[in-house]
Amino acid sequence: MKKKYLTYLAIVAGLVLVFYTYMGGFAEVNVTKGVSSQVLMAGKYYEGNTEADELGKIYQQVGKAVEDKQLVGDLAGIYYNNPGKDSKTIKAFIGVAVQDTTSLPVGFTVRVVPAGQPVLKGELDASITIAPKRIYSALFDYAEEHNLTLQEFYVERFPEGKPAVIEVALAPR
Template identity: 75%
Template sequence: MQKKFLIYMAIVIGLVLVFYTYMGGFAEVKITKATSTSLFVAGKYFEGSTEAEELGQIYQQAGEAVEQKQLTGDFAGIFYNNPSRDSKTVKAFIGVAIQDTSVALPAGFTVRVVPGGQPVLKGELDANITIAPRRIYSALFDYAKEQNLTLQEFYVERFPEGKPAVVEVGLSKK
């Protein structure tokens, strides 16, 4: 009986590792210092708990806008704080990175502009959207600490289809 259990557990662990690898869990995060480019994000602002149902609804609305071809672009978010630092409260603008700002927006959506030309720390990871953000943020914060860099409370996430996920964090000028 114990031998069957060990075989079963080995198979389950093996399948989990294969799935995690397929999702990009073991891919390397690429960190670079860069200069931001202008970005237009059509979406909705949210401020509140990271567990709030409304936040999940905004994510769904952004996804539906792309699926229904109301917007053309990649899933994106602008975060004005680090939710892990201050009690699971997030200040974010969630939506779609768009090229054409003259398009008709879905109900309740507005456009925010991320200015270009700013120094940023950029993390890229070819992984699923469920894994990428946490891995990228962890690598960015570790790198900033190792290099004695000061980061701003301003984060831009982009998840282009078929390309690595990207997170840019503003670098403070010393």
């Protein structure tokens, strides 16, 4: 009986590893210093508890706008506080990086990420469920190793079929 249990456990562990690999869990995060590009983002602002129903509703509204082709572009977000900290409060603009801002769904607004700002950029070819945590970890480690100070301004983009990208504004020296 014990040998059978260990065999099943080994099979399940193997399947989990295969799935994690498929999702990009072992892919390497590419971290570089650079400057931001202008991003037009259509979406909704949220400030509050990370576990609130309202936050989930905003994600659903953004997803529906993309699904219904009211917004065309990459899923994206701007975070005005550190999403990696153990805080239960978030300040974020959740939306879609778009090219055209002339026709927005009701209740959506536009935010502009300015070009030319110094940033630390992380890229990872992985699932949206895995990428943010891995990229943030790599960005914070890189900043610490290279004695860089980060601002509380984070821009996430999740283009379809391309690596996820997170840019963190660098504080002036």
